Amino acid sequence: MTHTVDRSELEELVYETCARLDEKDFKGFLGLCDPAFAYKVSAYAPEVQREMTWLDRDRAEIEEFFGMLPKHNTDRNPLSRHAQVTKVRLDAARQRAEVTSTVQIFRTQLDGGATELFAVGRYLDTISLQADAPRLLARHVKLDTRDLGWGTHLPL
Amino acid sequence: MSRNSMQWRQRPKLPPTHFADPSIYSDPDLFEEEKEKIFKHAWWLAVHESELPAPGDFRTYRHPGDAQLVIVRGEDMKVRAFLNICPHRGNLLVYAPSGNAKNLVCIFHQWAFNGKGDCVDIPREKAGYQERICRNDVALREVRTAVSYGGFVWVNLDDNAPSLESEIGSALDYMLPELEAEPMQTLWYYQARLKTNFKLIHDTNSEFYHDYLHIYNRITGMLKPDTGYFQRKYTAFPGGHASVGSMNVSYESYKSSGRGQLGWPHLAPNGWKLVDLFPCITFNLRTSVLRIDSYIPVAPDDVIYEFRLLGLKSDSPEIRRQREKDSAVIWGPFGRNLHEDLLASSGQGMAMANGSEAMYVLQAREEDLTIHDEVGMRHYLAEWSRRIGRSSSDPYASERLAARAA
Numbered sequence: 001m002t003h004t005v006d007r008s009e010l011e012e013l014v015y016e017t018c019a020r021l022d023e024k025d026f027k028g029f030l031g032l033c034d035p036a037f038a039y040k041v042s043a044y045a046p047e048v049q050r051e052m053t054w055l056d057r058d059r060a061e062i063e064e065f066f067g068m069l070p071k072h073n074t075d076r077n078p079l080s081r082h083a084q085v086t087k088v089r090l091d092a093a094r095q096r097a098e099v100t101s102t103v104q105i106f107r108t109q110l111d112g113g114a115t116e117l118f119a120v121g122r123y124l125d126t127i128s129l130q131a132d133a134p135r136l137l138a139r140h141v142k143l144d145t146r147d148l149g150w151g152t153h154l155p156l
Numbered sequence: 157m158s159r160n161s162m163q164w165r166q167r168p169k170l171p172p173t174h175f176a177d178p179s180i181y182s183d184p185d186l187f188e189e190e191k192e193k194i195f196k197h198a199w200w201l202a203v204h205e206s207e208l209p210a211p212g213d214f215r216t217y218r219h220p221g222d223a224q225l226v227i228v229r230g231e232d233m234k235v236r237a238f239l240n241i242c243p244h245r246g247n248l249l250v251y252a253p254s255g256n257a258k259n260l261v262c263i264f265h266q267w268a269f270n271g272k273g274d275c276v277d278i279p280r281e282k283a284g285y286q287e288r289i290c291r292n293d294v295a296l297r298e299v300r301t302a303v304s305y306g307g308f309v310w311v312n313l314d315d316n317a318p319s320l321e322s323e324i325g326s327a328l329d330y331m332l333p334e335l336e337a338e339p340m341q342t343l344w345y346y347q348a349r350l351k352t353n354f355k356l357i358h359d360t361n362s363e364f365y366h367d368y369l370h371i372y373n374r375i376t377g378m379l380k381p382d383t384g385y386f387q388r389k390y391t392a393f394p395g396g397h398a399s400v401g402s403m404n405v406s407y408e409s410y411k412s413s414g415r416g417q418l419g420w421p422h423l424a425p426n427g428w429k430l431v432d433l434f435p436c437i438t439f440n441l442r443t444s445v446l447r448i449d450s451y452i453p454v455a456p457d458d459v460i461y462e463f464r465l466l467g468l469k470s471d472s473p474e475i476r477r478q479r480e481k482d483s484a485v486i487w488g489p490f491g492r493n494l495h496e497d498l499l500a501s502s503g504q505g506m507a508m509a510n511g512s513e514a515m516y517v518l519q520a521r522e523e524d525l526t527i528h529d530e531v532g533m534r535h536y537l538a539e540w541s542r543r544i545g546r547s548s549s550d551p552y553a554s555e556r557l558a559a560r561a562a
Binding site for chain 2: 067071075151152155
């Protein structure tokens with residue numbers, strides 16, 4: 001069934017994915033994703049003039065990735081993702097939408113509560129319109145920030 | 157039973173080679189000594205030649221001896237390094253981290269220099285300087301450069317330092333077949349600024365007892381007797397370098413490892429080799445990707461960690477993607493292991509900050525040089541002590557004696 005969509009629904013989907021990840025509600029996040037979901041994080045390195053792909057996962061891999069998270073030592077300071085949808089392109093023939101957002105990710109210290117900017121970049125999302133509600137089919141997080149300090153295990 | 161302050165700061169009842177005074181990781185004066193006695197005389201891995209493939213290509217490098225460098229491939233295809241400073245008024249010659257230019261031209265007054273460091277243009281030269289200054293007087297300062305061990309570009313500020321080959325000795329021989337099998341290509345380069353001491357991160361690369369930090373390494377190695385995990389041995393080389401023997405990593409034991417069947421020329425399938433070089437460079441070849449860690453110490457509690465990932469120049473886009481994927485599972489800013497390593501090293505930096513009541517650091521494990529032996533750290537600090545002229549377990553002994561005599 002093809003879903004008739006307006007921009008606000010697509011925006012809400014993007015913002016809801018941020019909220020689910022902020023809450024570390026990975027099951028909720030995957031519930032917003034298509035069965036064929038793919039996730040990628042990349043950044044361009046001007047030093048070597050190359051695109052670096054730091055994460056590249058299909059849905060099964062990302063589910064396993066989430067499943068292993070509790071077994072790792074990891075930074076517990078929460079991240080908060082602030083996205084702003086800037087462009088929506090509907091592709092009616094393919095029942096998809098291409099949605100671009102700018103995103104800033106902040107990290108708040110559990111000890112003391114100071115907040116620092118962790119990363120800036122863009123979400124390049126492909127959203128499927130084939131189901132009864134829009135579903136995230138692919139997310140490419142294209143980072144401007146490359147120095148992420150000690151890094152993180154969490155998707156951005 | 158807990159310890160009081162005096163007990164806490166008591167020297168361990170161990171040979172002095174088996175513990176370190178915590179101040180070597182935090183004292184600003186010792187850091188300045190490291191800069192003068194080590195950083196300014198050591199060979200540093202600055203870039204890889206694949207980052208400068210064409211004539212006129214350049215890369216910048218922040219040298220730990222407080223110098224800004226620019227590394228250039230000349231028209232003759234030779235790679236040379238220069239101080240990144242215009243001899244006229246001391247401006248940076250090159251601002252961008254990479255690029256291509258027929259000549260390096262200072263933005264300030266347009267003085268221009270070729271890939272050999274010669275000054276080739278001074279605007280209105282005769283009008284201003286007449287015959288008092290000529291171009292030959294104002295060439296760039298060239299820094300000793302060597303391209304070796306798999307196409308890495310090494311630099312040394314000290315014109316009289318021993319050669320790179322004599323400094324490395326035979327430490328990299330173990331990995332040379334893999335390093336020199338085929339031309340390599342830098343796939344990733346990024347930096348991470350960390351609030352810790354550079355030696356603490358290098359320590360982490362120099363001992364594998366810390367595999368208790370990594371579930372990935374536990375289940376793909378430590379808990380699998382057939383991998384040869386506990387049989388791996390350290391080999392210490394003159395100059396503070398050390399290598400670790402290979403093993404057969406059991407990648408299939410970790411769900412979501414995402415590993416393909418890709419390997420590396422001459423390396424055994426699922427193999428892993430690692431070499432630590434003094435003062436802080438690590439060559440880490442893990443099955444399908446070569447990772448290079450190099451550090452730029454900025455202050456005793458501040459270090460720029462440089463991460464490089466290399467594949468082969470002949471890689472197709474599909475193979476390159478798989479190498480990146482293999483790496484991303486454990487390394488990179490989202491990798492399972494690297495994040496854990498950097499958390500721990502940063503935690504050490506915070507806990508042992510200058511002025512803290514830090515204890516002597518133990519490096520006392522002896523297990524017949526096998527993988528949980530801490531000989532790598534001991535060997536490193538023996539070389540550090542030799543170069544600094546102070547014992548790492550008692551760095552202020554001479555001052556204490558002088559004070560007593562006074």
